[in-house]
Amino acid sequence: MVNATYKVSTLEIRNSTLFDMANGTTILYMPLGVAEISFSYPSLEGPTNITIEEGMLHMDPIPPGPPIISVELLNVRSVLLYNIPVGYKVNLICEYQTPYGLPSVTKIPVLFNDSYTIYDMRLALSDLKVYAVGHEGVPIPNATVSLIISATTIYNMTNQFGYVIFERLPGDVPANLQVSVIGSLETIYSDYVDIITSLNKSVVVNVGVMDLVIGVRNVEGEILHSVMLYLEKELTTLSLIPNGSGLMDAGLIAYGEYRVTIYIIEDGATLPSNFSDAYLVISSETPRLLFLIVDLGEITYSIDAPESGYQNSEIRIAIRIFDAEGRAISGLNVSADLISRWGETLLSFEAEEPEPGIYIIRIPTYGLRHGYYTFSICVRAMDQRIILDTV
Amino acid sequence: MFYMTNIHIYAYPEYNESIKLMKFSFEVFANQIFVGTIFPDERGDASLDEFPMPSLYNLTPFRIDASGNVRGVDMRSNVTVDLAGIQEYILNRDTQKLSELTMNIYDTHNRRTSADVEMIYVSEGNYIVVLKEKIEGVGTFDTIPQGSCIIKFRHFSSWGIVVEDSFDQNISELVPELSFVLSVSEYTVLTRNLINDPLDDVFVKLYIIAGGNVMDFNIIGISSGDSILFDDMPAENAMIIINNTRAQVEKHSG
Numbered sequence: 294m295v296n297a298t299y300k301v302s303t304l305e306i307r308n309s310t311l312f313d314m315a316n317g318t319t320i321l322y323m324p325l326g327v328a329e330i331s332f333s334y335p336s337l338e339g340p341t342n343i344t345i346e347e348g349m350l351h352m353d354p355i356p357p358g359p360p361i362i363s364v365e366l367l368n369v370r371s372v373l374l375y376n377i378p379v380g381y382k383v384n385l386i387c388e389y390q391t392p393y394g395l396p397s398v399t400k401i402p403v404l405f406n407d408s409y410t411i412y413d414m415r416l417a418l419s420d421l422k423v424y425a426v427g428h429e430g431v432p433i434p435n436a437t438v439s440l441i442i443s444a445t446t447i448y449n450m451t452n453q454f455g456y457v458i459f460e461r462l463p464g465d466v467p468a469n470l471q472v473s474v475i476g477s478l479e480t481i482y483s484d485y486v487d488i489i490t491s492l493n494k495s496v497v498v499n500v501g502v503m504d505l506v507i508g509v510r511n512v513e514g515e516i517l518h519s520v521m522l523y524l525e526k527e528l529t530t531l532s533l534i535p536n537g538s539g540l541m542d543a544g545l546i547a548y549g550e551y552r553v554t555i556y557i558i559e560d561g562a563t564l565p566s567n568f569s570d571a572y573l574v575i576s577s578e579t580p581r582l583l584f585l586i587v588d589l590g591e592i593t594y595s596i597d598a599p600e601s602g603y604q605n606s607e608i609r610i611a612i613r614i615f616d617a618e619g620r621a622i623s624g625l626n627v628s629a630d631l632i633s634r635w636g637e638t639l640l641s642f643e644a645e646e647p648e649p650g651i652y653i654i655r656i657p658t659y660g661l662r663h664g665y666y667t668f669s670i671c672v673r674a675m676d677q678r679i680i681l682d683t684v
Numbered sequence: 685m686f687y688m689t690n691i692h693i694y695a696y697p698e699y700n701e702s703i704k705l706m707k708f709s710f711e712v713f714a715n716q717i718f719v720g721t722i723f724p725d726e727r728g729d730a731s732l733d734e735f736p737m738p739s740l741y742n743l744t745p746f747r748i749d750a751s752g753n754v755r756g757v758d759m760r761s762n763v764t765v766d767l768a769g770i771q772e773y774i775l776n777r778d779t780q781k782l783s784e785l786t787m788n789i790y791d792t793h794n795r796r797t798s799a800d801v802e803m804i805y806v807s808e809g810n811y812i813v814v815l816k817e818k819i820e821g822v823g824t825f826d827t828i829p830q831g832s833c834i835i836k837f838r839h840f841s842s843w844g845i846v847v848e849d850s851f852d853q854n855i856s857e858l859v860p861e862l863s864f865v866l867s868v869s870e871y872t873v874l875t876r877n878l879i880n881d882p883l884d885d886v887f888v889k890l891y892i893i894a895g896g897n898v899m900d901f902n903i904i905g906i907s908s909g910d911s912i913l914f915d916d917m918p919a920e921n922a923m924i925i926i927n928n929t930r931a932q933v934e935k936h937s938g
Contacts, residue, residue: 294891294898295873299883312890314920314933318872323886325877376877408878 299323303358306378324379326408331371332387334418334461337494343416343461344370348389355382355402379405387416393447397463417464419491424456425472425483427545428503428581432456433474436500441469442490464491472498477544478529501548503575507533507541508584509555511675516540517587519558520566524573526551540582548576555587557675562624564674565590565616589675591617596670598684604663608656610684612644612670621650629654629668632683638669687740691732691767694724695750697782697827699858704728705782705827708752714743738767754782755814757805757829785828786861789819789837791868792919796821799837799849799866806832830855838925839868841916843901845892846925867922867933870915875907882910890914894924895931 299306312319330350333342348366352374361383362374377383387399399417425436432455440447440459443466449457451472462468470486483500509520516539524531524543533541555568566587594614602608610629614622627644644652656668670681693712695705710730712719715738722730738744747764759781791797801823803815814833815825832854839847849866875886890903905912918924922933 294893296889296891297873297875298887298889299875299885300887312871312873314869314871317869318874320874320876321886321888322876322878322880323883325883327879375881376883379878 295319295321297321297323299325301361301376301378302354303356304354304361304378304381304383306381324381325376326379326405326410328374328377328405328410328412329371330374330385330412330414332389332414332416334416335491336460337420337422337458340413340415342370343418344368345387345389346392348387350374351384351386351388352377353384353386355384377405377410379408379410381405385412385414387414389416389418391418391461391463393442393445393459393462395442395445395463397461399464417491418461419464419494421459421462421488421490421493422456422495423451423459423470423472424495424497425451425474425500426455426497427474427500428577428579431504433472433500433502433545437473438498439471439473441471442466462490466490470496470498472500474500474502474545476502476547477531478524478526479547481545481547501577502545503548503579503581505543505546505575505579506582507543508539508582509535509541510584510586512586512588514586517557520587521556521558521563522568522585523554523556524551525554525570546575548579550574553585555585557587557589559674560624560626562626562674563622564625565592565622569617589677589679592622592672592679592681593617593619594670594681596682596684598668602656602658604658604661606658608658610654610656610668610670612652612654612681613650614652614672614681615650623649625652626673627652627654628671628673629656629684630671631656632667632669642668687737688734689737691735691746693722693730693732693748694728695752695761697784697858699782699784700826703826705752705754707754708750711749711751713747713749714738715745716747717743744768754827754829755805756812757807757814757831759829781830782827783830783855783857784824784826784859785855786822786824786859787819787835788822788861788863790863790865791870791916792865793870794865797839797866797868797916799839802836802838803828804834804836805829806834828855835862835864837864837866839866841868841918843903843916845901845918847918848923848925848930850923867919869917869919870913871917872911872913873905873907874911876910884908884910886912888912890917892918892924893934894918894926895929896934897931899926 295312296309308323332345333340345366350364350366351360352362353360382404385401385403389397391397423438425433427433434453434455436451438449438457451457468488472483474481481502483498486498509517518535518539522533535541551573552570553568553573555566557564557566567590569590597611629642630638631640633639642654642656644654646652669683672679693710695708696703706728709721709723711721724730744767745764746767749762751760789799798820800818805812805814835851835853837849847867873888875883877883884907886907888905892899918933923930
């Protein structure tokens with residue numbers, strides 16, 4: 294009887310056979326075979342074979358000891374291992390350097406039971422599909438998705454459908470996700486999302502952002518095509534003017550608080566509206582097409598008019614018009630209307646604007662008899678005749 | 685005046701006259717007259733000194749009955765000679781049935797091997813050990829009594845196994861040369877993996893199955909060049925001695 298022992302690491306491979314004395318030679322086959330190890334991982338499409346670009350494959354004994362076999366893996370889909378113990382439980386350990394530079398270690402106990410085994414080693418890798426969605430669940434293309442695993446951050450951009458796939462991530466590791474979008478005013482960041490790779494394979498990251506379109510209407514509900522809208526947040530201002538449809542595409546705007554100032558452009562005049570540093574909240578409740586109802590805003594003025602004048606001369610009235618912030622309002626249609634005792638407009642004198650916001654009305658006194666006259670200082674805008682004051 | 689002579693008598697094996705056998709006695713009859721029984725000296729010579737010259741005193745022919753013991757075997761022979769002349773006689777024709785035996789011992793692979801040999805002379809139901817020697821491959825032994833004998837070999841292998849072989853033999857020639865193949869052999873264990881590739885550094889241990897028992901003689905080795913040779917091993921069906929007990933090695937053993 295022949296007993297044989299072959300020691301590899303801490304493993305003692307044994308075999309026995311009867312010796313054929315008549316023949317004089319006996320072949321003793323030790324239970325050491327060949328295994329062809331291929332590599333796959335559970336991708337989003339199911340088990341997928343992969344090429345190991347860089348890594349190591351070890352076969353460790355049980356109980357633990359120095360590796361029985363160690364081979365370097367360089368751009369291989371499978372590897373042949375010779376003299377692997379057959380009938381002995383061992384650990385297969387694949388140290389895979391993922392394309393992101395993150396190491397992934399897969400340890401699988403294996404019992405080979407054939408002289409030539411083809412074994413598919415399922416690596417502890419995982420794909421991660423990240424959807425970036427904004428307002429009302431609308432996918433966000435070209436968003437930057439940051440995947441943070443330990444000290445490594447992986448960046449990727451969402452495709453036209455608003456998602457990105459991170460392939461071959463180390464499995465079962467905690468990670469953080471954040472999506473950022475280049476908005477019209479700022480870069481908009483989502484909250485961090487905690488995930489565990491392998492466990493979370495498809496993650497939707499909501500970004501508080503909306504592709505905002507603003508329309509400006511007057512009180513009659515008519516869309517105003519000649520407006521200027523300033524959307525401000527902190528120190529950044531977005532200036533918008535309507536397109537041919539009278540709508541303003543603000544682009545990607547983060548949820549939050551803004552200041553809105555709207556100017557009404559009429560006949561070259563920039564009129565203040567009731568939106569002057571108005572407080573505007575953009576939230577998930579905000580409709581994507583936001584209409585703002587504007588009216589003429591507060592006009593501040595000062596009138597410098599003489600209390601009396603001479604016949605056959607002229608009376609000069611100076612009016613300075615500015616908005617609530619003290620900015621000159623230029624281009625206005627300003628007039629001084631001579632009002633009868635019954636309130637009828639007898640004559641109207643148009644103002645000149647020698648300097649921005651400063652309007653001069655010259656009233657010739659030829660033909661005016663001595664007496665008292667009342668002039669209404671009027672501004673005509675938005676089909677309104679606004680009487681600023683009377684002199 | 686009398687004419688006297690010296691007569692010397694000795695016994696020798698037929699194959700070599702120069703060997704004088706001891707432990708013999710010679711009864712001498714001169715012309716049927718019993719002269720006496722004489723014994724050889726330390727050189728093997730028995731002498732009748734100052735014996736009347738037989739040819740002159742009608743004392744011929746001479747008859748000598750020799751009896752003696754070689755290697756424990758009693759031997760007898762007689763010879764009658766006509767002694768003529770007046771010279772000193774040396775009667776050296778008292779031949780005995782002895783042989784000079786040469787034994788060659790080989791293992792089953794035709795290589796010389798060593799063994800202790802024991803030769804047992806068989807005569808009328810009596811067993812007499814005539815030879816007990818150690819042979820290193822070949823040995824030549826004088827004065828081996830002819831006749832039936834049993835030749836036993838005991839080979840002490842380097843593994844501590846005693847292999848015994850026994851042969852019945854009839855010695856009849858004067859200078860026989862016999863060859864024996866002992867039940868000593870060698871075995872090769874080829875160490876391979878399961879796809880038949882050579883495998884080195886395998887620790888191999890052989891056990892011998894004999895008499896129904898598995899015996900561990902600590903026969904070990906480590907394979908190199910995909911094989912290991914176990915030399916000096918008992919062959920198939922060999923008889924081995926364990927604690928003075930014989931056991932036959934079984935066919936499938938090691």
